[in-house]
Amino acid sequence: xxxxxxxxxxxxxxxxxxxxxxxxxxxxxxxxxxxxxxxxxxxxxxxxxxxxxxxxxxxxxxxxxxxxxxxxxxxxxxxxxxxxxxxxxxxxxxxxxxxxxxxxxxxxxxxxxxxxxxxxxxxxxxxxxxxxxxxxxxxxxxxxxxxxxxxxxxxxxxxxxxxxxxxxxxxxxxxxxxxxxxxxxxxxxxxxxx
Numbered sequence: 001x002x003x004x005x006x007x008x009x010x011x012x013x014x015x016x017x018x019x020x021x022x023x024x025x026x027x028x029x030x031x032x033x034x035x036x037x038x039x040x041x042x043x044x045x046x047x048x049x050x051x052x053x054x055x056x057x058x059x060x061x062x063x064x065x066x067x068x069x070x071x072x073x074x075x076x077x078x079x080x081x082x083x084x085x086x087x088x089x090x091x092x093x094x095x096x097x098x099x100x101x102x103x104x105x106x107x108x109x110x111x112x113x114x115x116x117x118x119x120x121x122x123x124x125x126x127x128x129x130x131x132x133x134x135x136x137x138x139x140x141x142x143x144x145x146x147x148x149x150x151x152x153x154x155x156x157x158x159x160x161x162x163x164x165x166x167x168x169x170x171x172x173x174x175x176x177x178x179x180x181x182x183x184x185x186x187x188x189x190x191x192x193x194x
Contacts, residue, residue: 024194034155080122096135
């Protein structure tokens with residue numbers, strides 16, 4: 001075969017980009033396990049905070065206590081220590097999504113907060129993508145959003161079941177009225193699993 005008729009050699013495939021380092025945590029609930037992959041590299045402050053709660057066994061016996069269903073298969077479930085003085089640790093610096101590059105995708109875990117820098121031991125998991133909860137510096141006021149620090153890798157079926165769980169029509173204050181789970185879904189243990 002003449003040299004000009006030969007096919008050019010294919011370039012070797014590029015190596016895959018290294019994946020950010022994550023830490024797996026299993027929340028064993030009364031309804032079953034939820035496995036999380038926490039973003040140790042991209043959200044180091046928020047992940048370290050959550051791991052302090054896990055390693056100190058401060059989430060053992062805590063609960064998922066709130067479920068906000070916006071539409072079918074869309075909303076969030078919230079859990080954590082609920083300002084229990086025996087469990088709560090000092091608040092942490094806010095890590096906005098504009099800094100971490102993370103987003104409120106389906107199954108994201110993020111810190112609950114009042115103002116920026118007030119997050120401690122309460123968190124939520126999104127059901128459906130909620131980019132409106134990401135930081136948006138172009139908006140006025142508190143535009144820092146919520147701090148995503150990982151996502152569910154196993155147990156989204158359970159997250160959906162918690163979203164659908166019974167709620168008290170009268171418990172909760174303000175916008176949370178009618179969103180409080182009754183009964184709450186206990187977190188039996190929270191442990192690193194990889």
